[in-house]
Amino acid sequence: MDTEVCRRFGIEFPLFAFSHCRDVVAAVTNAGGFGVLGAVAHTPDRLDEELRWIDDHVGGRPYGVDVLVPGRIDKSAEGGGGLDAMLAAIPDEHWTFLAELFARYGVPLPDFERARRAEARGGARVTAAGATELIEVSLAHPIGLIASALGTPPPLMAEMARERGVPVAALVGTPEHARRQVDAGVDLIVAQGGEAGGHTGDISTMVLAPEVVDTVAPLPVLAAGGIATGRQMAAALALGASGVWCGSVWLTTEEAETSPAVKAKMLAATSRDTVRSRSRTGKPARQLRSAWTDEWDGPASPGPLGMPLQMIVAEGAMRQITKVAESGNLGARELANYFVGQCVGLMNTVRPARQVVYDMVDDFATAVERLNAITKTG
Amino acid sequence: MDTEVCRRFGIEFPLFAFSHCRDVVAAVTNAGGFGVLGAVAHTPDRLDEELRWIDDHVGGRPYGVDVLVPGRIDKSAEGGGGLDAMLAAIPDEHWTFLAELFARYGVPLPDFERARRAEARGGARVTAAGATELIEVSLAHPIGLIASALGTPPPLMAEMARERGVPVAALVGTPEHARRQVDAGVDLIVAQGGEAGGHTGDISTMVLAPEVVDTVAPLPVLAAGGIATGRQMAAALALGASGVWCGSVWLTTEEAETSPAVKAKMLAATSRDTVRSRSRTGKPARQLRSAWTDEWDGPASPGPLGMPLQMIVAEGAMRQITKVAESGNLGARELANYFVGQCVGLMNTVRPARQVVYDMVDDFATAVERLNAITKTG
Numbered sequence: 001m002d003t004e005v006c007r008r009f010g011i012e013f014p015l016f017a018f019s020h021c022r023d024v025v026a027a028v029t030n031a032g033g034f035g036v037l038g039a040v041a042h043t044p045d046r047l048d049e050e051l052r053w054i055d056d057h058v059g060g061r062p063y064g065v066d067v068l069v070p071g072r073i074d075k076s077a078e079g080g081g082g083l084d085a086m087l088a089a090i091p092d093e094h095w096t097f098l099a100e101l102f103a104r105y106g107v108p109l110p111d112f113e114r115a116r117r118a119e120a121r122g123g124a125r126v127t128a129a130g131a132t133e134l135i136e137v138s139l140a141h142p143i144g145l146i147a148s149a150l151g152t153p154p155p156l157m158a159e160m161a162r163e164r165g166v167p168v169a170a171l172v173g174t175p176e177h178a179r180r181q182v183d184a185g186v187d188l189i190v191a192q193g194g195e196a197g198g199h200t201g202d203i204s205t206m207v208l209a210p211e212v213v214d215t216v217a218p219l220p221v222l223a224a225g226g227i228a229t230g231r232q233m234a235a236a237l238a239l240g241a242s243g244v245w246c247g248s249v250w251l252t253t254e255e256a257e258t259s260p261a262v263k264a265k266m267l268a269a270t271s272r273d274t275v276r277s278r279s280r281t282g283k284p285a286r287q288l289r290s291a292w293t294d295e296w297d298g299p300a301s302p303g304p305l306g307m308p309l310q311m312i313v314a315e316g317a318m319r320q321i322t323k324v325a326e327s328g329n330l331g332a333r334e335l336a337n338y339f340v341g342q343c344v345g346l347m348n349t350v351r352p353a354r355q356v357v358y359d360m361v362d363d364f365a366t367a368v369e370r371l372n373a374i375t376k377t378g
Numbered sequence: 379m380d381t382e383v384c385r386r387f388g389i390e391f392p393l394f395a396f397s398h399c400r401d402v403v404a405a406v407t408n409a410g411g412f413g414v415l416g417a418v419a420h421t422p423d424r425l426d427e428e429l430r431w432i433d434d435h436v437g438g439r440p441y442g443v444d445v446l447v448p449g450r451i452d453k454s455a456e457g458g459g460g461l462d463a464m465l466a467a468i469p470d471e472h473w474t475f476l477a478e479l480f481a482r483y484g485v486p487l488p489d490f491e492r493a494r495r496a497e498a499r500g501g502a503r504v505t506a507a508g509a510t511e512l513i514e515v516s517l518a519h520p521i522g523l524i525a526s527a528l529g530t531p532p533p534l535m536a537e538m539a540r541e542r543g544v545p546v547a548a549l550v551g552t553p554e555h556a557r558r559q560v561d562a563g564v565d566l567i568v569a570q571g572g573e574a575g576g577h578t579g580d581i582s583t584m585v586l587a588p589e590v591v592d593t594v595a596p597l598p599v600l601a602a603g604g605i606a607t608g609r610q611m612a613a614a615l616a617l618g619a620s621g622v623w624c625g626s627v628w629l630t631t632e633e634a635e636t637s638p639a640v641k642a643k644m645l646a647a648t649s650r651d652t653v654r655s656r657s658r659t660g661k662p663a664r665q666l667r668s669a670w671t672d673e674w675d676g677p678a679s680p681g682p683l684g685m686p687l688q689m690i691v692a693e694g695a696m697r698q699i700t701k702v703a704e705s706g707n708l709g710a711r712e713l714a715n716y717f718v719g720q721c722v723g724l725m726n727t728v729r730p731a732r733q734v735v736y737d738m739v740d741d742f743a744t745a746v747e748r749l750n751a752i753t754k755t756g
Contacts, residue, residue: 001752174650175723195582203649204573204582206604206613207720211649226584235584235613237752238745271581271589272552342585345553367616368749374379374615375746 001361005188005220005242008167009034009144010062013361014243015233016190016222017353018066018147022050023255026057027353032361036147036245040068044137051141064145064169065138067131067157086312093302094313101295102317105331110320132156139164147171147190149199158185171224171245173201173208175215182216189216190245193225197248197341199285200225200276206239213240228343230363234371248341253353261325262288262338263350271345280318280339282310288344290337292321379739383566383598383620386545387412387522388440391739392621393611394568394600395731396444396525400428401633404435405731410739414525414623418446422515429519442523442547443516445509445535464690471680472691479673480695483709488698510534517542525549525568527577536563549602549623551579551586553593560594567594568623571603575626575719577663578603578654584617591618606721608741612749626719631731639703640666640716641728649723658696658717660688666722668715670699 005014012032019025025035037054039047047065054063102109135157138146146161147169161168167187172178178189191212193205203211205225213221223236224245236244251258252266265288275289279296282305287293296304304310318336325332340347351359383392390410397403403413415432417425425443432441480487513535516524524539525547539546545565550556556567569590571583581589583603591599601614602623614622629636630644643666653667657674660683665671674682682688696714703710729737 002754003752175648176650193582193584195585201650203720203723204571204604205584206571206582206610207573207649207723210607210609211723226582229588231588231617232584234616234749237749238612238616239609240745240748270553271585272554272579342581345581345585345589365753367618368753370618371612371615371746371749374381375743376380 001364003220003237003242005222008220013357014222014237015357015360016064016243016245017250017357018245018247019250019256021250021255021257022054022057024250024253024353025063026054027253027255028250028357029054029058029061029063031354031357033357034062034064034145036064036066036145038066038068038149039134039138040066040149042134044133047134048137048140051138051143055141060142062144064143064147065134065141066147066149067134067138068149086309090305090309090313091302094305097300097302098313098317101335102320105291105335107321107324107329107332107335110316135160139166145169145188155184169222172212174203175208175211178212178215178221182219186219188220188222190222190224191241192245193223194276195286195342196225197251197274197286197344198339199281199283201284202276205236209236209239209241226341226343228341228346230360230365231367232343233360233364234367238371247339248343249347249356250353251338251340252347252350253356254350255353258338259322259326259336261333261336262322265290265336266338266340266344266347267350269340269344269347271342274340274342274344278304278310280310280314282307285339286341287339288337291331291334292318292337295335379742381598381615381620383600386598391735392600392615393735393738394442394621394623395628395735396623396625397628397634399628399633399635400432400435402628402631402731403441404432405631405633406628406735407432407436407439407441409732409735411735412440412442412523414442414444414523416444416446416527417512417516418444418527420512422511425512426515426518429516429521433519438520440522442521442525443512443519444525444527445512445516446527464687468683468687468691469680472683475678475680476691476695479713480698483669483713485699485702485707485710485713488694513538517544523547523566533562547600549577550590552581553586553589556590556593556599560597564597566598566600568600568602569619570623571601572654573664573720574603575629575652575664575722576717577659577661579662580654583614587614587617587619604719604721606719606724608738608743609745610721611738611742612745616749625717626721627725627734628731629716629718630725630728631734632728633731636716637700637704637714639711639714640700643668643714644716644718644722644725645728647718647722647725649720652718652720652722656682656688658688658692660685663717664719665717666715669709669712670696670715673713 003014011034015033017028018036020038025037028035149171169188170181170186171190171192191209193208194200194202209223220242222243222245223241227244228249233244275293276284276286277293321332321335325336381392389412393411395406396414398416403415406413527549547566548559548564549568549570569587571586572578572580587601598620600621600623601619605622606627611622653671654662654664655671699710699713703714
């Protein structure tokens with residue numbers, strides 16, 4: 001295919017794959033798309049290691065990194081008080097609710113003290129300072145794109161990237177946010193509809209993509225949200241997007257590190273089985289609806305905290321839940337979930353990531369032929 | 379254009395226009411699309427009159443009627459107790475809340491007793507019996523389609539339509555509902571995404587359309603929800619739909635009967651300015667967010683009733699609000715709203731309905747050319 005984005009990023013298909021799994025990133029890049037590694041879960045050392053692995057497996061083909069840089073986070077996390085300040089800002093009732101939840105579902109409690117400290121260290125990385133470390137590590141590799149998933153990229157990120165000639169992308173959920181990103185000097189906008197997995201707004205891709213395209217023209221826009229097939233990729237390009245950004249579809253690939261219990265849930269799920277909930281990160285994020293989201297969003301819940309405090313509460317717990325679910329614990333299976341978009345209803349088979357790319361490209365061509373057949377005789 | 383739907387319905391463009399305004403219906407039909415009159419607001423006599431007017435203005439070109447047939451409604455409305463039973467089922471606190479709301483916003487109270495009885499008569503028509511009357515009136519005209527906006531069409535409707543050789547369409551918000559409609563013998567499915575105006579589910583058009591296409595194949599599917607431009611029409615057809623069903627886009631046309639205060643709000647609104655609320659009909663319906671939806675969905679609200687009771691409470695009130703808003707009353711302007719989809723963000727100019735059709739067809743062709751340019755050199 002020939003789009004501005006293909007030429008600019010040196011790829012065959014304007015298909016960007018967001019994944020926390022390095023194998024998916026490399027597979028998509030090697031298949032002619034553009035893999036983007038989600039860096040938020042990693043320590044700087046671990047990220048460096050992952051990127052080195054990718055460098056060794058893509059033979060110089062282009063890939064990128066996505067760093068979560070939230071616009072607004074809990075003040076305890078920005079105050080410089082470190083882990084202890086963050087832990088102190090979490091009310092006891094949240095830990096109590098969690099302990100009762102585990103008891104009710106028959107899931108053994110993890111070592112919360114250890115989990116708290118580990119997660120607080122993770123939470124510390126979704127601050128501007130934490131993100132900057134990850135950005136520095138990323139820019140030491142031959143990356144072709146650095147993306148910011150929440151809020152305007154810190155001026156430092158844009159500056160550091162520009163010095164190395166690395167384009168900066170930003171995910172947006174409204175035309176207003178897109179305008180702000182353009183003003184901040186971003187090179188590529190990802191317009192992400194409310195049907196997307198993870199952190200989303202609530203304007204749908206069908207409406208958001210053309211609005212953002214008009215708002216930021218002539219800057220290129222990738223459409224995201226709900227896209228898992230080639231016909232949807234054709235739809236996105238019909239809307240004026242220069243390419244697509246997909247996250248969910250890789251979660252059920254062979255390479256994905258998705259836990260088997262959650263993968264099985266995703267393969268069985270319909271498009272109705274997701275919910276936008278603050279229960280995992282503190283910001284509204286679409287995910288599989290499960291006992292976890294029902295309980296946190298239910299009447300007995302103390303209510304999710306802000307970001308990153310809710311991440312500290314939730315992620316250690318979810319790790320334990322996922323682990324225990326694998327051993328067949330039914331309560332843990334009810335609770336288990338993961339971030340995924342409404343297109344989970346279209347994710348019904350396990351394929352290699354490479355095959356997903358090829359299938360999307362084939363399906364894209366078929367959709368364009370169908371459109372041509374309609375217009376030719378018109 | 380040449381699609382199965384064009385051939386079957388005798389139209390040039392697979393563009394279906396839902397409107398409560400007969401002028402819009404006739405204008406779209408005369409421009410080569412397919413106008414569908416929303417019958418819910420009308421008495422049988424008034425509907426007959428409207429359809430006669432359309433017959434006189436479309437010169438035999440095809441048009442249709444849409445009847446609201448809810449699957450589940452308040453039992454007081456189905457019990458055969460008539461208007462009095464429905465009025466008796468509305469708690470006093472709802473009338474009190476309404477009176478206080480009017481006082482707080484400085485809007486003079488309407489004659490509620492009169493309004494109640496008028497609205498109860500309207501409410502009575504969203505029962506199966508009421509809908510049947512409207513269906514009988516409709517089938518006495520040369521209509522080319524009868525559509526059911528909520529729930530499975532009553533077997534009687536399908537039967538009556540089939541006797542006259544009139545195809546039946548049904549709006550659905552999930553693949554499961556689509557399957558049920560196919561089993562009920564429907565001829566055309568409208569897959570309506572959660573970004574649509576009026577009664578909606580929450581699966582987006584980008585995901586719902588391909589899911590429903592796969593579910594009901596080879597039955598044709600129209601995509602609805604968020605569609606107001608030709609690029610979106612191209613996107614819908616890329617997704618596998620055989621055409622589109624648009625409602626919102628007509629509300630800001632020259633012909634639309636939308637009240638001037640609400641029309642001005644729509645022209646100014648962005649895609650963020652809608653909300654899915656039960657405050658007007660008792661079922662979740664997307665509409666302009668206004669003081670009305672904020673108050674009914676707020677903490678002081680007694681909570682919306684079921685359908686059609688909430689319609690009885692709300693519609694007389696909204697009629698008064700709309701009327702008073704025209705006289706410049708600021709409180710009434712804050713409260714005023716109407717059903718509209720997220721594509722309200724793309725509705726920024728007043729055009730004749732005919733022009734909207736032509737613009738969509740032009741824009742569609744441009745989008746297809748853009749897709750071809752991308753693939754040709756690939």
